[in-house]
Every structure is written in C-alpha cells, then in structure tokens.
Amino acid sequence: MxxxxxxxxxxxxxxxxxxxxxxxxxxxxxxxxxxxxxxxxxxxxxxxxxxxxxxxxxxxxxxxxxxxxxxxxxxxxxxxxxxxxxxxxxxxxxxxxxxxxxxxxxxxxxxxxxxxxxxxxxxxxxxGLAAQVLKIMQTPKEKEKNPIDDLTKREEDILRLVAVGKSNREVADELSLQEKTVKHYMTGILGKLHARNRVEAALIAHKAWNKSP
The missing domain is CATH 3.40.50.2300 (Response regulator)
Structure with missing residues (x-):
C-alpha cells in the first residue's frame, strides 16, 4: 500500500x-x-x-x-x-x-x-542541526534532575540504540525483541524523559551520556 x-x-x-x-x-x-x-x-x-x-x-x-x-x-x-x-x-x-x-x-x-x-x-x-538544538534544550531543570536516571536497564539499552539512529525494527533485531515490544518501551521512555518524539529523546540521551549527535 x-x-x-x-x-x-x-x-x-x-x-x-x-x-x-x-x-x-x-x-x-x-x-x-x-x-x-x-x-x-x-x-x-x-x-x-x-x-x-x-x-x-x-x-x-x-x-x-x-x-x-x-x-x-x-x-x-x-x-x-x-x-x-x-x-x-x-x-x-x-x-x-x-x-x-x-x-x-x-x-x-x-x-x-x-x-x-x-x-x-x-x-x-x-x-549538524541536532547538535544546535541540543544546546537550546539544556535547561536548569534538566541539570537539577536527569530524567535518564529513571530509565530501567532495558529502556536504557533501547534508548542508546535509538540515539545512534536505529529504527524500532533494528533495535528489536539487535536486542532479540519484537518490534511491538520496542514500540511499547519507547512510549514509556518518551513519558519518563518528557520528550515529544524520538528526536528529543535522542538529544536528551546524547546530553546525558556526553555524546555528540
């Protein structure tokens, strides 16, 4: 279709x-x-x-x-x-x-x-644009408490793969999960990070883990 x-x-x-x-x-x-x-x-x-x-x-x-x-x-x-x-x-x-x-x-x-x-x-x-946005997203509130700390080990594993550009299918294959399971985890990750979408979640992850997007 x-x-x-x-x-x-x-x-x-x-x-x-x-x-x-x-x-x-x-x-x-x-x-x-x-x-x-x-x-x-x-x-x-x-x-x-x-x-x-x-x-x-x-x-x-x-x-x-x-x-x-x-x-x-x-x-x-x-x-x-x-x-x-x-x-x-x-x-x-x-x-x-x-x-x-x-x-x-x-x-x-x-x-x-x-x-x-x-x-x-x-x-x-x-x-290049993601790096610019990352600077703007850095707020005092985020510095006081890092929402990354609230993630489970499995959520962190998934986010690390998403942060380097992996799709849900690629994440599922790498972690031996079903794609729908990855989607379910991503919903929880976005909620914990107060992120609107995968881009924001990846940027938050890069900031927390000191990686350059």
Missing part, C-alpha cells in the same frame, strides 16, 4: 518537481497539494495522511500548520521541508510536534528514504 502524503509549499515550480520526485517510484500517493498553512490543515483534515510534508516559510507559517495538524491529530506524522538551518526554527518545529526536519538540498532518493522512515514514526534531523 502506498504511503499517503499531503504536501504544502508556496513555490509552484519547486512543488511540481517535488511531487514528481516523490511519486516516481510508486511508493507514495500525493493525496493533496496546498500552498499555505490553512490549506495544509484543511488537506490534512480531509485526507488524514500518513505524512504531512510542510514548507516552513509558506504563508501562514509551516510551524503553525504543523502544530494545528499535530494537536488535531489530522496526520499520523508531520515533517518540515525547508532551507532554514536556524536552530530556533528546528527547535520550534520539534516543539510543534514535527518528527522530521528535512533540508531542501537532499536528493530525491534521500528524501524518499526519509519519508519512508517518517511514515513509520522514525524521526529525522540532520546531525
């Missing part, structure tokens, strides 16, 4: 090329196309896609659209597609609930790979 997407970007020529690049392998179905935040939200509400792929700088603001879509549970997952490498934009997108932050310079093959992962609930932020 094809992965259902909606796409919102206010540059027609780029948008047309993007649609062709995404759909040329037959893995993806573009259910709707828009050019503004309001159109993106309306499309998500109508089609309930697997992934909402949103331009950050479109009219109405892509981050605003992401938050509305996530809060309304109108799409399974949200990813931003942007030229911005500004750490405040990355942080705002993650805080809005997006699990993907994709730079527009990626190749078609790489974009499809990322979108396949996002559709499975796997987060994507380039390592």
């Amino acid at each position: 094809a992965i259902k997407l909606i796409l919102a970007d206010d540059h027609p020529i780029f948008r047309e090329g993007l649609i062709q690049s995404i759909t040329e392998t037959g893995e993806f179905e573009i259910a709707g196309v828009g050019s503004s935040a309001d159109e993106a939200v309306a499309l998500a509400q109508e089609h309930r896609p697997d992934v909402a792929l949103l331009d950050l700088s479109m009219p109405g603001n892509g981050i605003t659209a992401a938050k509305r879509i996530v809060d309304g549970q109108l799409a399974s997952h949200v990813a931003m597609l942007t030229v911005s490498e500004d750490n405040t934009d990355v942080t705002a997108a993650l805080q809005a609930g997006a699990i993907g932050y994709v730079l527009k310079g990626v190749s078609a093959d790489e974009l499809r790979r990322i979108l396949r992962g996002v559709a499975r609930g796997e987060a994507h932020v380039s390592p």
